[in-house]
Amino acid sequence: MSNASRRPGRHFLQIPGPTPVPDRVQRAMAQPILDHRGPEFQKLAERVLAKSQSIFKTKQPVIIFPSSGTGAWEAALTNTLSTGDTVLMVETGQFATLWKNMAVRLGLVPEFIASDWRSGADVNLIEQHLKADKKHAIKAVCIVHNETATGCRSHIDQVRQALDATGHPALLMVDTISSLGVMDLRHDDWGIDVTISGSQKGLMLPPGLSFTAISEKARAASKTAKLARAYWNWDDMLSNNASGFFPYTPATGLLYGLDVAIDMLHEEGLDNVFARHERLAEATRRAVAAWGLEVLCAKAADYSPAVTAVLMPDGHNADQFRKVALERFDMSLGTGLGKVAGKVFRIGHLGDTNELTIAGALAGVEMALGLAGVPHRKGGVDAAMAYFAQPGGGSAAQAA
Numbered sequence: 001m002s003n004a005s006r007r008p009g010r011h012f013l014q015i016p017g018p019t020p021v022p023d024r025v026q027r028a029m030a031q032p033i034l035d036h037r038g039p040e041f042q043k044l045a046e047r048v049l050a051k052s053q054s055i056f057k058t059k060q061p062v063i064i065f066p067s068s069g070t071g072a073w074e075a076a077l078t079n080t081l082s083t084g085d086t087v088l089m090v091e092t093g094q095f096a097t098l099w100k101n102m103a104v105r106l107g108l109v110p111e112f113i114a115s116d117w118r119s120g121a122d123v124n125l126i127e128q129h130l131k132a133d134k135k136h137a138i139k140a141v142c143i144v145h146n147e148t149a150t151g152c153r154s155h156i157d158q159v160r161q162a163l164d165a166t167g168h169p170a171l172l173m174v175d176t177i178s179s180l181g182v183m184d185l186r187h188d189d190w191g192i193d194v195t196i197s198g199s200q201k202g203l204m205l206p207p208g209l210s211f212t213a214i215s216e217k218a219r220a221a222s223k224t225a226k227l228a229r230a231y232w233n234w235d236d237m238l239s240n241n242a243s244g245f246f247p248y249t250p251a252t253g254l255l256y257g258l259d260v261a262i263d264m265l266h267e268e269g270l271d272n273v274f275a276r277h278e279r280l281a282e283a284t285r286r287a288v289a290a291w292g293l294e295v296l297c298a299k300a301a302d303y304s305p306a307v308t309a310v311l312m313p314d315g316h317n318a319d320q321f322r323k324v325a326l327e328r329f330d331m332s333l334g335t336g337l338g339k340v341a342g343k344v345f346r347i348g349h350l351g352d353t354n355e356l357t358i359a360g361a362l363a364g365v366e367m368a369l370g371l372a373g374v375p376h377r378k379g380g381v382d383a384a385m386a387y388f389a390q391p392g393g394g395s396a397a398q399a400a
């Protein structure tokens with residue numbers, strides 16, 4: 001390799017977030033800073049707050065904190081719960097584990113359903129826990145919709161059914177940080193009480209905004225919940241948002257980007273956006289199978305449309321392989337997190353991405369596997385191309 005510092009062309013950012021930001025969004029954000037207490041901002045805020053509801057499929061308010069997604073996790077717990085409350089959580093992977101750890105720090109008592117990180121949340125187990133909880137000690141069920149660490153999705157409509165079937169009154173909270181704008185999400189229809197998300201994954205924005213859609217039941221719970229909340233107080237946000245303002249300085253530049261990013265999702269059509277992600281994920285899995293490697297997610301119904309985690313053959317370190325991909329082909333792949341560190345690498349296929357981007361990324365993976373001496377068969381890229389090139393294979397209708 002030369003020691004040249006310039007790397008021509010675009011960096012391949014194939015991690016499951018942050019994801020590449022479309023040029024149109026970048027341009028929207030390149031505007032002079034505006035007065036966040038002035039009339040121009042007020043119009044922008046009213047517009048993006050209303051538009052955000054369309055992405056969550058809700059008529060309820062959506063709060064936008066200037067924060068990472070983690071901030072919205074904290075807001076969800078502190079606004080609705082009290083010290084010592086039990087929360088039912090499922091160990092789908094590293095993100096579910098981090099949310100559980102946060103609950104412990106805040107003085108909550110998680111009932112944590114263990115898993116091997118190879119599937120989404122087991123709805124039967126959730127139902128068993130709810131049934132056994134005759135006294136309704138469980139105040140909230142918290143689920144990660146798309147477990148970004150493992151590439152497994154959970155079925156939120158089924159979790160809702162488990163709550164209804166047992167007549168359990170717990171709040172339903174869902175982390176959609178890597179699923180919003182990637183797969184279907186229905187805050188109102190699925191009876192979700194708190195839906196949490198972030199800007200930097202399916203929404204195609206830089207990191208820095210978190211989103212929280214809130215049901216009436218969650219707002220009612222916030223009136224009696226006793227955990228301390230200050231920066232994260234929903235009421236301050238809701239009362240200021242009502243007139244198009246924020247209780248403190250919002251991330252004004254990102255809101256310009258959000259305005260355009262939501263338009264772009266609707267221009268493509270949400271159903272087409274979801275079908276595109278399914279298609280890119282399917283091509284990726286076909287490549288992995290052709291290489292003779294295994295995806296971490298062991299349950300086909302739970303395969304993630306956002307990210308695919310690939311298991312390394314025994315004796316091979318995923319991060320050494322990722323280093324080769326970065327140095328030789330200027331491509332960032334996702335690292336293994338927590339329990340699967342070193343054991344998996346992750347291919348992100350979410351956000352502003354298309355068939356040729358994924359074909360290029362898979363070519364980079366295949367070449368890097370060879371250079372890193374990872375045992376595999378050739379032909380993964382061919383398998384992906386054959387899938388993409390099927391007559392009608394590029395149409396949304398086909399994949400839907």
Ligand SMILES: *Cc1c(COP(=O)(O)O)cnc(C)c1O
Pocket residue numbers: 017067068069070071095144146147148175176177178198207
């Ligand atoms: C990225 C991610 C998070 C963390 O979001 P931050 O913005 O880094 O705080 C949480 N949950 C899921 C499912 C994620 O993908």
